[in-house]
Amino acid sequence: MSNTARNLSYPTYNSAKKSSKTKQSFQNTYKAIDHESIINSLTGYDNDLGERLERLEREAGMQAQQIELSECLECVAQLVDLFKRTIITSELQNQNDWQCDTQHHLQQNKGITGNRLLDDKVEKIVINKGLTKEQWTCLLYMALSTDDTVELTKVSKKHLQKVHDTALRLLDADEQNAIFALINAIEKYISKNYFIEK
Numbered sequence: 001m002s003n004t005a006r007n008l009s010y011p012t013y014n015s016a017k018k019s020s021k022t023k024q025s026f027q028n029t030y031k032a033i034d035h036e037s038i039i040n041s042l043t044g045y046d047n048d049l050g051e052r053l054e055r056l057e058r059e060a061g062m063q064a065q066q067i068e069l070s071e072c073l074e075c076v077a078q079l080v081d082l083f084k085r086t087i088i089t090s091e092l093q094n095q096n097d098w099q100c101d102t103q104h105h106l107q108q109n110k111g112i113t114g115n116r117l118l119d120d121k122v123e124k125i126v127i128n129k130g131l132t133k134e135q136w137t138c139l140l141y142m143a144l145s146t147d148d149t150v151e152l153t154k155v156s157k158k159h160l161q162k163v164h165d166t167a168l169r170l171l172d173a174d175e176q177n178a179i180f181a182l183i184n185a186i187e188k189y190i191s192k193n194y195f196i197e198k
Contacts, residue, residue, distance in 0.1 A: 072166040077143040078152035079163065079182055086190050091125045129185040135178035142175065154196045160186065
C-alpha cells in the first residue's frame with residue numbers, strides 16, 4: 001500500500017474509531033440516565049431528594065419529641081402517684097378520713113375519689129404542701145392522659161431533675177409550674193426513705 005493510501009485510510013479509520021467510541025459513550029450515558037430515571041420514577045425520588053430528606057428529618061425530630069413528651073407525661077403520672085401514696089394517703093389516715101376503699105379509689109381514678117368531701121380534703125392537703133388547686137388539677141389531667149404506668153416506689157434527685165428539665169423544654173408555662181411545684185413538694189415532704197442515692 002502506498003503512503004498516500006495509508007495516509008488517506010488512517011484518518012478514516014481514526015474517524016470511524018472515534019465515531020464508534022462517541023456512539024458507545026453516548027449509549028452508556030443514555031443507559032445510565034435511563035436507569036436513573038427508571039429508579040427515580042419507581043421510588044418517587046425525582047430531583048427533590050434534598051427536600052424529601054429535610055422533610056424526613058423534620059418528621060423524625062417531631063416523632064422523637066412526641067416520644068419524649070410521652071415519657072415526660074408518664075414520669076409526671078408516676079410522681080403524682082408517688083405523691084398520693086406517700087403524702088395524701090398518710091395525711092388522710094392521720095385525719096381519720098380513711099375508709100377501706102379510699103386508697104383503691106385514689107389509685108383507680110388517678111387522684112379523684114368521686115367523693116366531693118374527700119376530694120376537697122385532698123385539695124386542702126395539696127394546697128398545704130405548696131400546690132395550688134389549678135396546679136393539682138393540671139397534674140391530674142396530665143396523669144389521666146397517660147396509660148397505666150409502672151408504680152414508682154422510690155425516686156432520685158437525678159430523676160426529679162430530668163423530669164424538671166424535660167418539662168422545661170417541652171411543656172407550656174402552666175404545666176411547667178405545676179410540675180415544678182410537685183417536684184418541690186416531693187423534695188420537701190416525702191420521707192427520705194423514698195429517695196435513692198443516684
